[in-house]
Structures are given as C-alpha cells and as structure tokens.
Amino acid sequence: MTSSGSLDFTLTRGLADTGSTPREESALLQSRALDRFLAGVERRAYRIAQMALRHPDDALDVVQDAMLRLARSYGQRPSEEWQPLFYRILYNGIRDAQRRRTVRSRIFALWPGSSRDEDEAAGDPYEHVADGGPDPSDRLMATEAMAKLATALGQLPARQQQAFALRCLEGLDVAATAVAMGCSAGSVKTHYFRALQFLREQLGEVW
Amino acid sequence: MTNETERTGHTERRAREVFDASVAGLDADTRSRLNQARQAATAELDRARLPPWRTWAPAGALAAAALVAVLLWRALGTGAEPEQQAQAVANPADPAEILATGDDLDLVTEDLDFYEWVALETTEPGNGVG
Numbered sequence: 001m002t003s004s005g006s007l008d009f010t011l012t013r014g015l016a017d018t019g020s021t022p023r024e025e026s027a028l029l030q031s032r033a034l035d036r037f038l039a040g041v042e043r044r045a046y047r048i049a050q051m052a053l054r055h056p057d058d059a060l061d062v063v064q065d066a067m068l069r070l071a072r073s074y075g076q077r078p079s080e081e082w083q084p085l086f087y088r089i090l091y092n093g094i095r096d097a098q099r100r101r102t103v104r105s106r107i108f109a110l111w112p113g114s115s116r117d118e119d120e121a122a123g124d125p126y127e128h129v130a131d132g133g134p135d136p137s138d139r140l141m142a143t144e145a146m147a148k149l150a151t152a153l154g155q156l157p158a159r160q161q162q163a164f165a166l167r168c169l170e171g172l173d174v175a176a177t178a179v180a181m182g183c184s185a186g187s188v189k190t191h192y193f194r195a196l197q198f199l200r201e202q203l204g205e206v207w
Numbered sequence: 208m209t210n211e212t213e214r215t216g217h218t219e220r221r222a223r224e225v226f227d228a229s230v231a232g233l234d235a236d237t238r239s240r241l242n243q244a245r246q247a248a249t250a251e252l253d254r255a256r257l258p259p260w261r262t263w264a265p266a267g268a269l270a271a272a273a274l275v276a277v278l279l280w281r282a283l284g285t286g287a288e289p290e291q292q293a294q295a296v297a298n299p300a301d302p303a304e305i306l307a308t309g310d311d312l313d314l315v316t317e318d319l320d321f322y323e324w325v326a327l328e329t330t331e332p333g334n335g336v337g
Binding site: 030034035038039042043046056064070071072076139142145146164168196197199200203207 | 253
C-alpha cells in the first residue's frame, strides 16, 4: 500500500512537470489503479471461474468479460468498490455461461450421435495446472488436492460455492461478500457455514 | 467444541493453501492471455472516459464531408449550364428553338418587313436593285 502511494505521488509529480491538466492526471491515476486492481485479482478470478465451469477457455472468456464490464460501467467509481463489484459481475458471467452450456447440451443431446458427456469432452480441467513447483511429487500432490477441492465445491449449491470462494479463497469480508452476492450479511454467514461443514465432511482429515 | 473449531479452521487454511498454490502455478500461456485481457479492460476505461462528442466526432466529420461533396457537385453542375446555352445561341438554325424564344420571333417579324420591301423593289420595273 505504501509503495502504491509513493508510486502515485511520483506519477503525480511527473505529470505536473509535463504540464498535464488535473483532469488528465486524475484519469491516468485511475487507469493505473484499475490496472493494479485487475492484476491482483485476475489469476484468482480465473481459477474460481475454472472451478465453476470446468473449462479453461470458458473461464478465460468469463474473466475477460468481467474485466471489460467493470472498466466500462464502474471504472469511474472509487477503487474501494471494485472488488465486490468485480466478483458480482464475474459470478453473473459464470451463471450465464452455465445456462448457455445447459441449453447447448440439451440441443446437442437431440442431435444423433452426440451422446458424449460434456465433462468428458472438456477433458481434465486441471490438466494444465501448477507446473511451477520444483518437485514433481509436490506438484502432483498440489494438483490432486486442488482437484479434490474443486470436486467437493462442485457438489455444493451455487450460493454456498460463492460464499465459500469469496470468503475463504478470496478473503473478502462479510459485507463485501454480501455486495458481491447481492444478498444480506446474514445469508452470507449461513451459506458459508453450511459450505464449510460440507467440505469438512467431504475432504476429511486426510486432505 | 474446540476440536470442532480446530477442524473447521484446518479446512479453511488447507483450502486457502491449495487454492493459492494453484494460482501461483498458473501456466505462462494463461497468464499472458489474462494480461492481454487486462490491457484491453484498461483501454476500455480510457475510451469510456472520452466525452460523448468525441465518440460521435468521426461520424460528424463523415457527414460534413458528404455535405461538402454534394454542394460542390451541385455547384459544378450549374456551372456547365451557361456553356450549353452559349452553344444553343451560336447555332440558331433549328426553327423550333427560334419559335421557343420570344426575342428571336420578334427579330424574324422585323426581317419579314424588310424582305417584303426588297420583294416590292425588285418586282416593280425601273426599281432594279443593285
């Protein structure tokens, strides 16, 4: 936070030296703030979308769309509001993608010779996961653990999945999670508690 | 109860660790595509900040250019008309054209008097012309 503040200060001084108007300075600062925010959330958002959609390209499309929508509709808003708004847009995108997929699979189910399961068609969603670890066995364990978590999360109702992902994985507080989910703080607590109970039972001690 | 809380805490911590590890291990291709998406979003913010007239400026410029082109075309079209009129005056042989213009008809009437006088002068004896 301190380095960010000093960067803004340096930038402001630099702009003042070049004779930019205050409006241009403000625009550039806002643009840089958005870039920093998106850089901080893009990978985590992608993983969340991938867990929900189980398809890398669909997840990337949803994240890209969420970024564009945030910039277009809420880019001028204070940066403190971006995080819950971004995740709200992201989950709306995930829900739309899931609906489109359901409709598509129903249509293709009527098509002769297209009885292949969609999950099977999509392949292993964690095929490309985590190749940065130094030890192959560690990487394998991390991949397996992630696959277990994704499978368990996939069994939860959508609202419980959201509550868990936002509260636990993304670290949002109850109020921000409520804004992102479009519900009350009490509902967030309930969904989160139930999700946690279920995951604890599913994943058990060995996980 | 404490044991229950510990187990819940363990699940939370472990989920966070596993998730963070998977985020850190994201492949280079996906990271690059996310970076491109971010650049596009930042550019979108810059576009959204432009005043509305800047959005419509290209269309307005195109409309103005079309208007100027139409005006020029019309101006050049009326410029060609006097030339055609001059050509018509230079070749007054067509009787229909002579009849169509009142001035020319008066001229023909005046000439008719002259021709009648010339005819009388030539038919009477002792009034030979030339």
